[in-house]
Amino acid sequence: xxxxxxxxxxxxxxxxxxxxxxxxxxxxxxxxxxxxxxxxxxxxxxxxxxxxxxxxxxxxxxxxxxxxxxxxxxxxxxxxxxxxxxxxxxxxxxxxxxxxxxxxxxxxxxxxxxxxxxxxxxxxxxxxxxxxxxxxxxxxxxxxxxxxxxxxxxxxxxxxxxxxxxxxxxxxxxxxxxxxxxxxxxxxxxxxxxxxxxxxxxxxxxxxxxxxxxxxxxxxxxxxxxxxxxxxxxxxxxxxxxxxxxxxxxxxxxxxxxxxxxxxxxxxxxxxxxxxxxxxxxxxxxxxxxxxxxxxxxxxxxxxxxxxxxxxxxxxxxxxxxxxxxxxxxxxxxxxxxxxxxxxxxxxxxxxxxxxxxxxxxxxxxxxxxxxxxxxxxxxxxxxxxxxxxxxxxxxxxxxxxxxxxxxxxxxxxxxxxxxxxxxxxxxxxxxxxxxxxxxxxxxxxxxxxxxxxxxxxxxxxxxxxxxxxxxxxxxxxxxxxxxxxxxxxxxxxxxxxxxxxxxxxxxxxxxxxxxxxxxxxxxxxxxx
Ligand SMILES: [Zn+2]
Numbered sequence: 047x048x049x050x051x052x053x054x055x056x057x058x059x060x061x062x063x064x065x066x067x068x069x070x071x072x073x074x075x076x077x078x079x080x081x082x083x084x085x086x087x088x089x090x091x092x093x094x095x096x097x098x099x100x101x102x103x104x105x106x107x108x109x110x111x112x113x114x115x116x117x118x119x120x121x122x123x124x125x126x127x128x129x130x131x132x133x134x135x136x137x138x139x140x141x142x143x144x145x146x147x148x149x150x151x152x153x154x155x156x157x158x159x160x161x162x163x164x165x166x167x168x169x170x171x172x173x174x175x176x177x178x179x180x181x182x183x184x185x186x187x188x189x190x191x192x193x194x195x196x197x198x199x200x201x202x203x204x205x206x207x208x209x210x211x212x213x214x215x216x217x218x219x220x221x222x223x224x225x226x227x228x229x230x231x232x233x234x235x236x237x238x239x240x241x242x243x244x245x246x247x248x249x250x251x252x253x254x255x256x257x258x259x260x261x262x263x264x265x266x267x268x269x270x271x272x273x274x275x276x277x278x279x280x281x282x283x284x285x286x287x288x289x290x291x292x293x294x295x296x297x298x299x300x301x302x303x304x305x306x307x308x309x310x311x312x313x314x315x316x317x318x319x320x321x322x323x324x325x326x327x328x329x330x331x332x333x334x335x336x337x338x339x340x341x342x343x344x345x346x347x348x349x350x351x352x353x354x355x356x357x358x359x360x361x362x363x364x365x366x367x368x369x370x371x372x373x374x375x376x377x378x379x380x381x382x383x384x385x386x387x388x389x390x391x392x393x394x395x396x397x398x399x400x401x402x403x404x405x406x407x408x409x410x411x412x413x414x415x416x417x418x419x420x421x422x423x424x425x426x427x428x429x430x431x432x433x434x435x436x437x438x439x440x441x442x443x444x445x446x447x448x449x450x451x452x453x454x455x456x457x458x459x460x461x462x463x464x465x466x467x468x469x470x471x472x473x474x475x476x477x478x479x480x481x482x483x484x485x486x487x488x489x490x491x492x493x494x495x496x497x498x499x500x501x502x503x504x505x506x507x508x509x510x511x512x513x514x515x516x517x518x519x520x521x522x523x524x525x526x527x528x529x530x531x532x533x534x535x536x537x538x539x540x541x542x543x544x545x546x547x548x549x550x551x552x553x554x555x556x557x558x559x560x561x562x563x564x565x566x567x568x569x570x571x572x573x574x575x
Contacts, residue, residue: 073335216322339382
């Protein structure tokens with residue numbers, strides 16, 4: 047069996063998670079489900095990045111200890127992923143004792159390999175991003191190039207990692223592994239950044255204490271990114287006695303790290319350099335997607351344009367949410383989301399196109415054949431074209447999935463759904479019924495059912511509640527719901543049970559719904575999450 051390991055970034059423990067983080071997590075969950083369909087042994091990791099000055103400050107504001115503060119946030123995050131049916135195999139926390147011990151070992155290994163030295167750091171520091179910036183980056187206004195907040199000069203004794211030493215090895219690695227960083231545009235960004243020259247990286251702090259202490263010099267805590275990035279390995283126990291998970295998923299598996307573009311450099315430069323330093327193979331693919339922009343702006347609590355998953359799931363169901371955010375996945379460019387887009391995609395793709403197709407077809411199977419539809423050969427050009435389109439769709443779907451273009455993969459399913467709907471208009475089953483052309487009618491219904499079965503199998507990772515309902519009404523076997531060897535006409539007969547109600551109830555008043563969603567956005571904001 048082949049192994050597959052997929053990870054989200056571990057989200058920073060600083061507040062409530064919005065649909066930007068939900069996009070990454072749902073992406074990983076759906077992708078793991080897809081790989082499972084293909085017979086992989088999968089491991090899906092998410093978690094929480096719990097150290098750093100920002101956490102220390104927030105906890106103090108709330109009058110609780112940092113540990114109490116991150117405990118609350120970790121529970122909240124777990125609850126949200128459960129609510130969205132994102133089923134991680136492991137939830138890693140950087141305050142876990144086994145993580146802490148392994149990070150301390152990592153630091154010592156880097157030190158033994160001559161990659162760490164003690165020096166003095168002075169620079170422009172953003173507390174929010176926990177990152178130092180150069181004078182050019184902060185400009186005359188002295189603001190953080192990443193979050194826009196004021197930065198200040200910080201000077202402190204610090205350990206440094208010899209990142210400069212890894213510029214050449216990194217470029218060589220990227221060159222010899224063309225699929226390492228995806229999409230291509232992100233790869234080019236990384237290459238040009240490295241070519242500007244890499245400076246050694248400050249990897250400890252002594253100005254605050256909420257972090258992992260360096261054993262040999264405990265007034266220093268490990269820089270939060272060094273601490274955080276290694277979660278992908280500490281959660282596999284790579285420096286513990288039992289290395290079976292590490293062997294299975296890291297050394298012998300396909301590994302994919304999924305991140306948003308703002309943390310590309312940490313994952314494409316620091317992370318592989320850290321691995322090279324301790325002689326762990328850089329055995330992963332990095333997929334960095336774009337941002338969700340709400341009403342044309344990056345989502346941010348201070349801008350008041352944050353939308354939370356619960357608002358949308360409550361109104362239109364979990365499937366609509368998972369479908370929407372992946373159908374609109376900001377693959378390389380950013381995606382602008384609005385409540386009206388959400389509603390129209392829901393009404394168009396799920397209610398009108400797919401939901402309606404399934405309802406109509408099941409009703410016809412019931413009405414014309416009491417649900418019992420045997421396989422019927424045909425030379426009807428419309429039906430043959432539907433079959434051809436379905437087979438092409440399956441192959442295109444896999445091609446796009448290989449490139450992480452889940453949005454395009456979903457578009458291909460949509461096209462097949464449209465083609466299937468069109469067959470009903472082209473073949474006019476009710477006329478065939480009236481004219482008593484039973485053989486022809488049976489072929490039409492059989493072909494429609496086959497198309498619906500194929501669409502449902504492809505939708506399994508996204509419409510996680512609806513696909514099983516359709517299978518139950520189609521009375522399919524596990525074998526017929528299998529993505530491997532999925533093909534047209536490989537089911538001999540159908541025993542269909544018609545649906546009691548619509549799969550996706552229509553939103554009849556989009557204007558009112560839009561207003562209510564916007565009001566909810568503001569309401570959530572006023573809670574001060
Ligand atoms: Zn910042």
